[in-house]
Amino acid sequence: MAMTDVLSAEDIKKAVGAFSAAESFNYKKFFEMVGLKKKSPEDVKKVFHILDKDRSGFIEEEELKFVLKGFTPEGRDLSDKETKALLAAGDKDGDGKIGAEEFATLVAES
Structure with a gap:
């Protein structure tokens, strides 16, 4: 599954571009701009699994x-x-990593 299966390619481009400068990343603004905040819990979970590159069930610091x-x-x-x-x-x-529920909470807080 690709990120564009869940989120608009245009929204992704705008959101990533908005934080292209070093030290400018703001996860709250990013999740809102990319459209993730408006997505269903199922879609948020899909995004989590895409970001969980090693399929461990967690997004670790390296990821x-x-x-x-x-x-x-x-x-x-x-x-x-x-x-x-x-x-x-x-x-x-x-525990030093972000699980699926923690990710959903992080998105919802933004």
Whole structure:
């Protein structure tokens, strides 16, 4: 499954482009711009599984660094600071990774 099966290619391009500058990533604005906030819980779960590259059932810190590339190959890597901030926001149980439910909560909060 591709990200464009769930989200509009145009919305993805705009959202990723809006955060192309280093240290500019804001997950709340990004999830809203990309259209994820308006999606059903099933669609949010589909996006989670696309971002979970190693199919572990979690999005680990290493996968978070490439979250924008998960939406489009043109996306930049997040900085270490941005990656740690995103992990801190999403990791509700403190296990160092983001599960599907935590991801859904992260999207809903934005």
